[in-house]
Structure formats: C-alpha cells, structure tokens
Amino acid sequence: MPLRHLSKAVGAAVLLGGLALSAPVQAQTPTSMLDTIRSRGNLICGVNTGLAGFAQPDSQGVWRGFDVDYCRAIAAAILGDGTKVRYVPLTAQSRFTALQSGEVDVLVRNTTWTLSRDTSLGFDFAGITFYDGQGFMVKASLGLTSARELNGATICVQPGTTTEQNLTDWARSNRIEFRPVVIERIEEVVGAYTSNRCDAYTTDVSGLAATRAVQPRPADHVILPDVISKEPLGPLVRHGDQRFADIVRWTHFALLGAEEFGLTAANVDQAAASDPRPEVQRMLGKNGELGQMLGLQPNWVVSVLKTTGNYGEVFARNLTPIGIQRGPNALWTTPGGLQYSPPFR
Numbered sequence: 001m002p003l004r005h006l007s008k009a010v011g012a013a014v015l016l017g018g019l020a021l022s023a024p025v026q027a028q029t030p031t032s033m034l035d036t037i038r039s040r041g042n043l044i045c046g047v048n049t050g051l052a053g054f055a056q057p058d059s060q061g062v063w064r065g066f067d068v069d070y071c072r073a074i075a076a077a078i079l080g081d082g083t084k085v086r087y088v089p090l091t092a093q094s095r096f097t098a099l100q101s102g103e104v105d106v107l108v109r110n111t112t113w114t115l116s117r118d119t120s121l122g123f124d125f126a127g128i129t130f131y132d133g134q135g136f137m138v139k140a141s142l143g144l145t146s147a148r149e150l151n152g153a154t155i156c157v158q159p160g161t162t163t164e165q166n167l168t169d170w171a172r173s174n175r176i177e178f179r180p181v182v183i184e185r186i187e188e189v190v191g192a193y194t195s196n197r198c199d200a201y202t203t204d205v206s207g208l209a210a211t212r213a214v215q216p217r218p219a220d221h222v223i224l225p226d227v228i229s230k231e232p233l234g235p236l237v238r239h240g241d242q243r244f245a246d247i248v249r250w251t252h253f254a255l256l257g258a259e260e261f262g263l264t265a266a267n268v269d270q271a272a273a274s275d276p277r278p279e280v281q282r283m284l285g286k287n288g289e290l291g292q293m294l295g296l297q298p299n300w301v302v303s304v305l306k307t308t309g310n311y312g313e314v315f316a317r318n319l320t321p322i323g324i325q326r327g328p329n330a331l332w333t334t335p336g337g338l339q340y341s342p343p344f345r
Contacts, residue, residue, distance in 0.1 A: 044085075051110065052213055053210045072085060077251045093184050107235060110206070137221055151177055167202055212323075258301070311339065
C-alpha cells in the first residue's frame, strides 16, 4: 500500500476509534418481571371469565378457584402476600394476545400445553398443574352411552381452542358427521347447550364437570365415558425471562412437594421450626440458599403454603366439591397418580 494511502487508512481508524470512545453504545438491560411485579406491588394474572372450581368470582366479587389459588401462590412467593393479585378475566380467543402484549404477567387459565403454543406463540409453560382430557356432555334424556352415538348431532364448542381442533380430528377419524355451534364466551356456549341449541357440549372433562355441577339439576346431564385427547393444563409466561418462569414452575412444585411431605397451611410454621428432614428444611428456607437462587426470600415456600395450603388442599377446596376426582392428578405415590415435584436441593 502506498504511504499516502496508509496514512489515510490510519487516520480513518483513529477517527472511528475516537467516535467509538466519545459515543459508546449503551446496552439496555430489560426490566425483569420480578422487578416489575415488586415495583408495581401486585401480580396481574389472566384467568377464565368464569368456570366453577377453577376461576369464578363469588357473591362478594372475590375470585376463587383452583387457578385463582395458583395466582395467589405466585403472588405469595414473590411479594409475601397472596392477596396482591389483580385478576383479568380472559376468553379463549383473547388469552394469548393478552399475555403476548403484556396485559397480564402470567396466564393461569385451563390452557393446554402444545408444541405450537410453546414455540411459535413465544410462551413457556411452567408445568402441568392439571392432567385432563376432552369429553362430551349430553342431556340424560337422550339416553346416550357413548360419543360414537353422536353421528349427525349438533355440538357446542369454543373457538380458538384445542377442543375445536380435537373435535374435528376425532370426528374425521371415526367417520362421524356433526354440525358445530361455535361460540366464544363460555357463558354463552353453556347457555346454548342448556337451551337445546346443540345436542352435546364438548370441552375438557374438568370443564364439563364444573358446568354440570352448577346446573339446577346436575343429574339431568351426563358426561359420556369417551375421552378423546390429552389435555395437560398449566400456567404460561412469555419467553425471555427465565427467572420468572422458574418462580412460577417451582411454586407449582412447592405445592406438590408440600403435599408429599405432609406440610399444610396449618402446620408449616411448626415444620419450619422443628421438622428434622433435610429436604423440608431446604424447602422452608431454614438451610441452604434455594430462595436466593430464585431471587426470592428464604421463607417463600412458607408464605405460599400459609396462603393456599398444599396441592391436595387446593384441589380439595376447589375441585372435590364439584365432583372432580384426583385420578392422574394424585401424587405419584398413589396408584395412577402422575403429580410429583423434582427434589428441592
């Protein structure tokens, strides 16, 4: 390279270096969900618009249910107070947009874990809080004993759900013709079923049991024995904040682990003071630094259990009264049970 060209190149390099030094690019650190929730002072939790046993306001306007208790448990883990939750009722159609847009921090709304939701929608499922499957409910007066007898029937279903897709796949596989009645809001789809606009209503079996339980005459409705899908239900968070996903996930595991160890809302303080089991002591923050690893207080599990009790207590309080049995949602120590927590270590 000629000397004059070399001097120009060196000068340009010095100039660029000077610009780089005088105007450095500032890296923007995104605010974590944990910091956002603590700064705001509450958890914003997306729930169903109204499903008995899972998420429904009572006569005083207080939200109650299995999913609601998970919202309370997450708030207790982060804020030490399970009452610091703002509930946002969401339809099946609006739930994913609400989570993607940041309208809610976490979605705890009987939502099925699928590959596409876990990837292309930009979500992380934080665990399976309820193992379910899709079924059908019909009027007892029809005298049906199997879903295979629904050929030619009208069937009520919500749009934007795995339920709608499963129904189509099942009917095609079994060469069953049906006429869908597609309605978005759960209150309206149930109303269509009860007013005889459709012969059957299909959704998760837990949802059918919840609907049946609140009818004036539950015995007038039969949940057929056919279960046509796997519906693993659990809470969702947005991609990109692994710590928050870990908190939601391990809150679920804390509820399960507590049931296995016999820790309840009533005895957790005593257990924290005197239970000699090493894993219990680690869970309850007496030994180790598990809370610090999650960015939480050492006694975060104590706060969770004093708020909701263990998984069995949450289930018994909300779902047993409407006739839902533990089944696969029993602990792994029970024959047929699938629920268990990884070790707290």
